[in-house]
Amino acid sequence: xxxxxxxxxxxxxxxxxxxxxxxxxxxxxxxxxxxxxxxxxxxxxxxxxxxxxxxxxxxxxxxxxxxxxxxxxxxxxxxxxxxxxxxxxxxxxxxxxxxxxxxxxxxxxxxxxxxxxxxxxxxxxxxxxxxxxxxxxxxxxxxxxxxxxxxxxxxxxxxxxxxxxxxxxxxxxxxxxxxxxxxxxxxxxxxxxxxxxxxxxxxxxxxxxxxxxxxxxxxxxxxxxxxxxxxxxxxxxxxxxxxxxxxxxxxxxxxxxxxxxxxxxxx
Amino acid sequence: xxxxxxxxxxxxxxxxxxxxxxxxxxxxxxxxxxxxxxxxxxxxxxxxxxxxxxxxxxxxxxxxxxxxxxxxxxxxxxxxxxxxxxxxxxxxxxxxxxxxxxxxxxxxxxxxxxxxxxxxxxxxxxxxxxxxxxxxxxxxxxxxxxxxxxxxxxxxxxxxxxxxxxxxxxxxxxxxxxxxxxxxxxxxxxxxxxxxxxxxxxxxxxxxxxxxxxxxxxxxxxxxxxxxxxxxxxxxxxxxxxxxxxxxxxxxxxxxxxxxxxxxxxxxxxxxxxxxxxxxxxxxxxxxxxxxxxxxxxxxxxxxxxxxxxxxxxxxxxxxxxxxxxxxxxxxxx
Ligand SMILES: Nc1ncnc2c1ncn2[C@@H]1O[C@H](COP(=O)(O)OP(=O)(O)OP(=O)(O)O)[C@@H](O)[C@H]1O
Ligand SMILES: [Mg+2]
Numbered sequence: 001x002x003x004x005x006x007x008x009x010x011x012x013x014x015x016x017x018x019x020x021x022x023x024x025x026x027x028x029x030x031x032x033x034x035x036x037x038x039x040x041x042x043x044x045x046x047x048x049x050x051x052x053x054x055x056x057x058x059x060x061x062x063x064x065x066x067x068x069x070x071x072x073x074x075x076x077x078x079x080x081x082x083x084x085x086x087x088x089x090x091x092x093x094x095x096x097x098x099x100x101x102x103x104x105x106x107x108x109x110x111x112x113x114x115x116x117x118x119x120x121x122x123x124x125x126x127x128x129x130x131x132x133x134x135x136x137x138x139x140x141x142x143x144x145x146x147x148x149x150x151x152x153x154x155x156x157x158x159x160x161x162x163x164x165x166x167x168x169x170x171x172x173x174x175x176x177x178x179x180x181x182x183x184x185x186x187x188x189x190x191x192x193x194x195x196x197x198x199x200x201x202x203x204x205x206x207x208x209x210x211x212x213x214x215x216x217x218x219x220x221x222x223x224x225x226x227x228x229x230x231x232x233x234x235x236x237x238x239x240x241x242x243x244x245x246x247x248x249x250x251x252x253x254x255x256x257x258x259x260x261x262x263x264x265x266x267x
Numbered sequence: 268x269x270x271x272x273x274x275x276x277x278x279x280x281x282x283x284x285x286x287x288x289x290x291x292x293x294x295x296x297x298x299x300x301x302x303x304x305x306x307x308x309x310x311x312x313x314x315x316x317x318x319x320x321x322x323x324x325x326x327x328x329x330x331x332x333x334x335x336x337x338x339x340x341x342x343x344x345x346x347x348x349x350x351x352x353x354x355x356x357x358x359x360x361x362x363x364x365x366x367x368x369x370x371x372x373x374x375x376x377x378x379x380x381x382x383x384x385x386x387x388x389x390x391x392x393x394x395x396x397x398x399x400x401x402x403x404x405x406x407x408x409x410x411x412x413x414x415x416x417x418x419x420x421x422x423x424x425x426x427x428x429x430x431x432x433x434x435x436x437x438x439x440x441x442x443x444x445x446x447x448x449x450x451x452x453x454x455x456x457x458x459x460x461x462x463x464x465x466x467x468x469x470x471x472x473x474x475x476x477x478x479x480x481x482x483x484x485x486x487x488x489x490x491x492x493x494x495x496x497x498x499x500x501x502x503x504x505x506x507x508x509x510x511x512x513x514x515x516x517x518x519x520x521x522x523x524x525x526x527x528x529x530x531x532x533x534x535x536x537x538x539x540x541x542x543x544x545x546x547x548x549x550x551x552x553x554x555x556x557x558x559x560x561x562x563x564x565x566x567x568x569x570x571x572x573x574x575x576x577x578x579x580x581x582x583x584x585x586x587x588x589x590x591x592x593x594x595x596x597x598x599x600x601x
Contacts, residue, residue: 003388010385018373093367099334100369101386102357263350264280264336 007103011111019116026117033120037074041066041128044192055194056226060135062194064223067132068216069191070125072155074118080160082113083167084184087174095262106164106255138223147222147238154240155191155215157248162187162210164251171258187212196229207232214243270346271307272438272470273331278304278340280326280494300326302494303340310437313464313471315481315488317582323494324474325364328442331472332362345438358387361431365443369427372416376407376426379415380433387434394433401429404459421452428456432463439463441473445480457483478579490585497589503550509584511576512547515558519544520567529561 019026044066048059057065089095089109098108138144166180173179191212195203207213213232221228222237280301288294301323308314318324329335330342333349333356342349345359363369370379384394402408405425410418418426424444431439439460445453461484463469475481481488482502490498490505498505506513514535517526522541527534531553535545548558555573562568 007382007385007388010382014371014374014378014382093364096329096334096364096367097369099353100332100357100360100362102354103386104354263334264338 008107008111011108012114015112015114016116019114029117030120033074033118034124035120037070037121037124040070040192041124055196055229057194057220060132061220061224061226063128063132064136065194065216065220066192067125067129068151068155068219069188069212071122071129071152072215073159073188073191074121074125075156076159076163078115078118078122079156080110080163081115081118081184083109083163084170084177084180086167086170087177090174090262099263105259106252109167136224139225144223147219151216151219151237151240154244155219157244158211158215158240159184159188161244161247161251162212165247165254168251168254168258171261183210186210191215191217193217195232200231203229203231207236211243211247214240269310270343272310272312272345273306273308273472274341274343275307275327275331276305276341278327278330278342279338280323280330280335281338299494301330301337301491304491304494304496306489306496306499308470308472310470311464311468312487313485314473315485316472316474316491317476317481317488318474318491318497319586322491324491325442326494327491328362328440328472328474332356332360332440358434359436360438360440361434361436362440363424363427363431363442363444365424365427365441365446368415368423370415370423370430373414375412375414376429377411379426379430383430383433389434397433397435398429401432404462405429406455420447421449424448424452425456428459432469435467436469438470438472441471441475443474443476445475445477453477453479460484478582490582492586492589498585505585506576506581507550509581509588510549510551511581511584512549513576514574515546515548515555516572516574517544517546517562517568518542518570520569523566526562526565529558532558 041063044062045059047054048062052058054062086095086109089112094112095105095109098105098112101108162183166183169180169183170176187206187210190198190202190206190210195206195213195217198206203213207218214236218228218232218234218237219240220226220237221232221234226234228234228236278301279299282298282300284296284298285293286296304323304327316324316327326335330337331344331349333344333353336350345356347356347359349356370376371382374382380394380398384391384398387394389397402411405428407422407425407429410422415423415426428441428444445456448456457480460471464471471484473480473484486501488498488500488502488505489496498508500508505511512533515532519542522539523544524541525534525537526532526544526546529546532546532548535547537544546558548555559568559571
């Protein structure tokens with residue numbers, strides 16, 4: 001096992017060192033990423049300054065929703081967010097170099113970069129999470145604690161899978177960055193808002209196609225014991241790991257098909 | 268009888284190129300980049316793979332190494348199907364693309380070697396010894412700790428070649444390794460490559476536009492033209508095939524006005540007031556011995572050298588002959 005992962009540890013290690021080499025600019029990047037998160041949170045705050053309840057959620061609940069969605073997204077973005085730059089890898093021949101090494105291509109792509117600066121947003125979201133957990137009236141059973149942990153892990157996995165989907169799509173659409181962003185950044189944006197405020201088609205889209213509702217909204221329903229809107233019963237909040245497995249299956253299938261398309265076996 | 272290290276049969280690869288034609292319409296053109304190649308390379312051999320820009324050399328190499336899937340035909344490299352056994356094959360071959368880097372831009376070579384050793388799961392002691400050998404032979408010592416992006420082209424290529432050889436592959440494939448290098452760097456690289464061959468028996472396949480590379484490093488050449496085989500054999504054989512002439516330069520003891528009329532030769536030039544004569548002769552017409560004998564009856568020969576045909580000229584002639592042949596075939600087809 002150790003021997004197996006050694007290559008990846010060395011690869012990621014070298015990425016980490018090169019980022020931390022310039023401490024000043026790294027600190028600036030970290031702050032910048034946190035500041036962008038703060039601006040987005042301000043948007044939520046402004047909305048609730050005008051109305052008390054939005055889609056069954058009050059401000060405290062909305063803050064919890066925001067925190068969960070952002071922790072998952074920013075962690076995924078840190079670890080794997082660069083994979084949607086696939087066209088750059090193709091252009092520079094980096095993907096060919098991956099194909100000439102005795103490791104899976106996707107694993108090499110994932111470990112080829114880490115964007116530590118995006119942890120600025122994670123830190124902000126973490127702080128909001130702590131505050132919002134105190135603000136909300138949550139029944140702290142063991143099951144609810146477990147749910148919170150599972151939600152964070154599965155949420156990260158779901159966003160990571162969306163990044164892989166976005167990468168796979170770009171094997172076909174070399175100019176498809178915009179389209180690919182709809183999966184990832186679009187999904188992340190939708191995840192910050194209660195799915196109940198969306199029209200039914202959008203609700204279905206962001207639950208069962210792009211499963212971003214699983215990353216935060218559905219677990220929040222369980223934690224606060226709220227009833228879900230039509231079509232989204234509360235118990236779905238326990239199914240985040242299933243959603244993660246499902247979207248990863250789609251992502252890996254898409255990636256394999258995309259790689260086959262690139263090497264020319266598919267088309 | 269062992270299996271050839273590279274075995275290619277009726278290999279084809281097409282690319283579909285879509286280009287805008289008018290506002291909404293797009294035309295699809297199928298480009299046959301490699302068009303029915305068959306050849307085999309023996310273990311331990313050194314082969315030059317030659318062809319004009321766009322002839323299909325890089326495409327062939329990508330199919331040999333598992334980067335591209337053939338449209339049809341079969342490839343076997345190191346007894347493996349390159350695409351299906353890509354990861355196993357990667358341990359047995361080393362590949363260098365002169366125009367693209369496989370190193371990490373922000374890492375110094377020392378770090379890159381360490382990373383590659385982990386990727387190939389090499390034993391610490393073994394790879395460190397190999398690295399030291401490569402650093403010594405390729406003279407990498409002075410820039411081992413400089414990030415790759417700050418290296419000169421020549422330094423980078425040497426680093427790339429060391430990186431491709433760190434896991435001691437049986438087969439080394441080089442796509443234009445000497446492109447952009449100065450004469451001295453080219454020469455050093457050639458010395459290094461032939462030395463590796465002698466020491467480790469590494470099989471060599473290289474594409475190049477530099478005929479000196481071919482002459483110095485390889486015993487066999489394969490010429491492709493528009494994805495098709497134009498020639499496969501030795502360099503002298505190629506010269507003979509296109510009827511390239513060699514030139515005998517004769518220095519005489521006493522001046523002679525002209526050596527016109529020596530059978531099978533053509534006077535190219537008379538220099539130094541008749542002391543030096545250049546006679547061109549084709550391989551089929553006569554032999555060097557026969558010329559010497561004929562000249563001996565007309566004057567005393569003090570010294571002689573034979574100039575081999577200019578290879579670039581030979582390949583140009585081959586291309587001309589090949590495309591003429593093609594035109595005829597196409598004319599017949601249509
Ligand atoms: N990915 C691709 N898509 C479309 N056409 C391609 C692609 N790769 C190569 N081709 C075409 O295939 C043909 C052969 O290209 P290839 O790169 O194999 O030539 P080459 O012999 O390596 O040339 P050079 O000496 O310039 O490197 C060219 O006509 C090229 O335009
Ligand atoms: Mg090429």
